[in-house]
Amino acid sequence: MTREIKVELAERSYTVVVGVDLLGEAGRIAAASAGKPDRAVIITDSLVGPLYAVAVAAGLSATGCRCETIDFPAGEEHKNLTTYGSVMDRLLSLKPPIDRRCLIVALGGGVVGDLAGFIAATALRGLDFVNVPTTLLADVDAAVGGKTGLNASAGKNLIGAFHQPKAVIMDAAVLKTLPPAQLDNGLAECVKHGVIRDWSLLDFIEENAAKFVAADVGALAELIGRNVAIKAAVVSDDEREAGDRAHLNFGHTIGHAIETAAGYGAVSHGQAVALGMIAAFHIAADRSLIDSTTADRVRQILVGLSLPVRFADLPDLPAAARDPARLREIMAHDKKNIDGIVRFILPTAPGSVATFDDVTDDHIAAAIAALGS
Numbered sequence: 001m002t003r004e005i006k007v008e009l010a011e012r013s014y015t016v017v018v019g020v021d022l023l024g025e026a027g028r029i030a031a032a033s034a035g036k037p038d039r040a041v042i043i044t045d046s047l048v049g050p051l052y053a054v055a056v057a058a059g060l061s062a063t064g065c066r067c068e069t070i071d072f073p074a075g076e077e078h079k080n081l082t083t084y085g086s087v088m089d090r091l092l093s094l095k096p097p098i099d100r101r102c103l104i105v106a107l108g109g110g111v112v113g114d115l116a117g118f119i120a121a122t123a124l125r126g127l128d129f130v131n132v133p134t135t136l137l138a139d140v141d142a143a144v145g146g147k148t149g150l151n152a153s154a155g156k157n158l159i160g161a162f163h164q165p166k167a168v169i170m171d172a173a174v175l176k177t178l179p180p181a182q183l184d185n186g187l188a189e190c191v192k193h194g195v196i197r198d199w200s201l202l203d204f205i206e207e208n209a210a211k212f213v214a215a216d217v218g219a220l221a222e223l224i225g226r227n228v229a230i231k232a233a234v235v236s237d238d239e240r241e242a243g244d245r246a247h248l249n250f251g252h253t254i255g256h257a258i259e260t261a262a263g264y265g266a267v268s269h270g271q272a273v274a275l276g277m278i279a280a281f282h283i284a285a286d287r288s289l290i291d292s293t294t295a296d297r298v299r300q301i302l303v304g305l306s307l308p309v310r311f312a313d314l315p316d317l318p319a320a321a322r323d324p325a326r327l328r329e330i331m332a333h334d335k336k337n338i339d340g341i342v343r344f345i346l347p348t349a350p351g352s353v354a355t356f357d358d359v360t361d362d363h364i365a366a367a368i369a370a371l372g373s
Helices: 023-033 049-061 081-092 110-125 136-142 172-177 180-196 200-207 209-213 217-237 244-249 252-262 269-286 292-304 324-331 361-371
Strands: 003-007 014-019 039-045 066-072 103-108 129-133 147-152 155-162 167-171 344-349 352-356
Touching: 003 217, 014 023, 014 217, 023 049, 023 103, 023 129, 023 167, 039 049, 039 081, 039 110, 049 066, 049 103, 049 172, 066 081, 081 110, 081 147, 103 110, 110 129, 110 136, 110 147, 110 155, 129 136, 136 180, 136 217, 155 252, 167 172, 172 217, 180 200, 180 209, 180 217, 180 244, 180 269, 180 292, 180 344, 180 352, 200 209, 200 217, 200 292, 209 217, 217 244, 244 344, 244 352, 252 269, 252 324, 252 344, 252 361, 269 292, 269 344, 269 361, 292 344, 324 361
Parallel strands: 014 167, 039 066, 039 103, 103 129, 129 167
Antiparallel strands: 003 014, 147 155, 344 352
């Protein structure tokens, strides 16, 4: 069954379509949302392209749209200015040259969505794009909200722009090709949504964990729909992260620092966010914001999903990613910071969080130390 979720952003509003076997519908959905484009360029990576680019291109061609494909090497380590420059050069070298009526189609996981979205935001000063995520992590996180961007040596996603898609197409059937570790990667963001907005979502995740691992497309489609509805509501209220949209960064302050310190690709985003959530709960407990029962519940769910809750769960994690001084240095570049103050999203009750700008270095150090205990 197909579900449509509206992201309400006035003239930039768009629909997220969630269902099964939707890749062939890409042309129809794009035509309905982007004014029936006569030319489209699919931007994908070296893993996803061979699996799904032909199906998406066929769907686009069926509406009379000329379709071309550009790919780049898969992996978080390629979400950078070098890859951006290469893809942009190839896009602008197409014959005949593209114009502003060209539609960009992002086909892949979060790396593809971020990079292709940034290409769309900057090529010819802005092109329409449709996002077709192919991982659970991209479905429930990166594909909704209009954040696009690249990593820098100083930290994750420090280069980018807000550029909303014209539509997002989420096909749960493609998740059958994901390894279990990649499903767990996306489940970390689902747990995050439960913590910040809907505590009952944690019950659903726990009760259906076996179905997710077995790639039950019905269960996955429902999971995606519930999470997208949460994120769509947050984004609709605060498109550019001026207020409560920052709540979506729960677990990401220390989590992003761990990813950066480890070296992009050395630790998955979901693993880093899981550790970041545990650290945030430690800070919240130290400040008496939540009780131990609430923190223990989340810890148990993460463990049940094979996600790390301490550094020892990732024996190959580089030493730099465990170093409090290095992590604190990276956090100084966090996009949520104001006047050099590291801002944290901390849980205050089941299903509720708040922003704090008075977390001390001692609190941060203690939380990182707790990950090593």
